[in-house]
Amino acid sequence: MSSLLARTRDRLLPIVLSQAIGLLCGLIGVRLVSHWIPPATLGSYGVFLTFTTLGLWVVHAGLIKFITRHWASSTDQAALLRTCVHSWTKKLLWLAPAALAAACIIERENPLNTSALSVTLFLSSALIALGVIAQSALQAARRYWTDLTVSATGSLTRTFLPPLLFLAFDNALGLYLGFCLHALLFALTALWMVRGSIHPATASSTAPAITPIYDGAFFAILSLTGWMLMGINRWIVAGFFGETTAGFFTLAGNLAQIAPAMLGAVFMQYFQPGLFASPHTTVSERRALARRVDLTALAYTVLALAGVAAVHVLTPWLIGPLIDERYRPALGYIAGAGCFGAAVIIGQFFHTLLLAAHRERACGPVDLIAAAILILGGLASALLGGEPWFLRWLMLTPLLPWLLNRPLAHRHLFRASPEIADHQRS
Known part of the structure; x- marks a missing residue:
């Protein structure tokens, strides 16, 4: 019985709390969006959001799979994290033209400054991917309470920042800038948390190289x-x-x-x-x-x-x-x-x-x-x-x-x- 209670406290409870916070933020977000943002503007923002996952789902997808697969068994997690961040940086060269192309597509439907839109989209996509890389390490290590902090930060900033900046700018660009600021805070929180939970390296430890199938x-x-x-x-x-x-x-x-x-x-x-x-x-x-x-x-x-x-x-x-x-x-x-x-x-x-x-x-x-x-x-x-x-x-x-x-x-x-x-x- 004690082991069941311990598993519930250390494992299931933080996961459920994370989703409960996400649910509450989601409901608040629905109210803010439906009362503040016109349907046509929300439609454009919805398309924008699909392109913010270019890093997460495409360019950096292999890195996320790699760190999920190898983090828990790594004997030098600090070196593994540095390796993944270095690879994340190199792959930004692929993300930049993709973000520019996506900005041109969005701009055709909702006239905005293409340069500002492409930079916002690039930063949002890159930072979300970096944050998920760090968060994946926490989840692989079963640091459920630490992961709760990261998830809650992401839920809160994504819910409030885009609609608040929409009111400040009174156009769709405010939504995009708000999401970019959310991505920055999410990535910084995830990196801070994962650096604080790294195991000390063993004397003979080496970080595994990122294999071609992932890189x-x-x-x-x-x-x-x-x-x-x-x-x-x-x-x-x-x-x-x-x-x-x-x-x-x-x-x-x-x-x-x-x-x-x-x-x-x-x-x-x-x-x-x-x-x-x-x-x-x-x-x-x-x-x-x-x-x-x-x-x-x-x-x-x-x-x-x-x-x-x-x-x-x-x-x-x-x-x-x-x-x-x-x-x-x-x-x-x-x-x-x-x-x-x-x-x-x-x-x-x-x-x-x-x-x-x-x-x-x-x-x-x-x-x-x-x-x-x-x-x-x-x-x-x-x-x-x-x-x-x-x-x-x-x-x-x-x-x-x-x-x-x-x-x-x-x-x-x-x-x-x-x-x-x-x-x-x-």
């Missing part, structure tokens, strides 16, 4: 599809149905993602370290690992979809007390946005299965095929059937990870490998 183009190309998945629906809605509708969809997504995102963070933080520590050499060990991931993903699916349904049912009563009346049309997009968000996270469980079994290269075909179907399905439904069929497609997407990601991941997981062959010969 090269593999994870960047693979993660490009993940980044596209996070933004594709906002791009489709803005492109096909207009910026005002995109504003409604953005607010709906903020509400709909409460359950899938919170549960996803809790499940990943709680179960991922144990999955990565699981044995995976023999076929029986991989079967046990696969069963564990299946049960975890199934529990997440049921809870996430139940949460989306609850939000969909309850939100009409929130018009007025929480949501401004002009955003009432957003209620029709909640179920679809929530189902798609849950589908993306469900797929991540089978991605984690392959990483835990050291099948990194198998992540490519599995994730690329699933992402292509999600993206093409959204485009085709919007183009051929308009808004009604687009929303129907979003509602069906949680089936895809179970029908596609899981079978493909299992096929690669149980394919013969040198590790298994060596174990059986011995």
